[in-house]
Amino acid sequence: MSFRDRLLGRDRRSAQTARKRLQLVLIHDRAGISPGKLDALKDDLIAAISRHVEIDASNVHVSLRSERDKQRLVADIPLATSRARRRELG
Template structure:
């Protein structure tokens, strides 16, 4: 139904879109060489950081992204230190 959804304007939420993009990137990462892997991790790092910074303040030095390879599965691990937010800011949406 992907074509019908596209034609008739049914919008997907951002979570499935982000998941699909990560799956594609991980598939390319599995097939890539070390140079390509480094470039992929840099791209993932910057894109994920930009999305998160839209919602909360993030110190770029406190973000770590790592890919662990298994025999049949690769795992993308993202560690982000989120500063404590005031309750008032959370209620206001920022």
């Protein structure tokens, strides 16, 4: 690893990878929701909300967030903008 790489923060040592993988796996373990289950939940969520309001389904993000001893299910659901809707209709 060169000095330049280090200075630019390009050193991605394996411990850092381990840290990230560990954090992710623990978030899913603690919530008891596997990544596959989360995908299914996202699809259901899209279907349910779409019945009431038009949403930008391709940009829906559903994720688990972990704080000290609370797990949170975070859904970011952008509504379809009027411009996008107009484009669809046009």
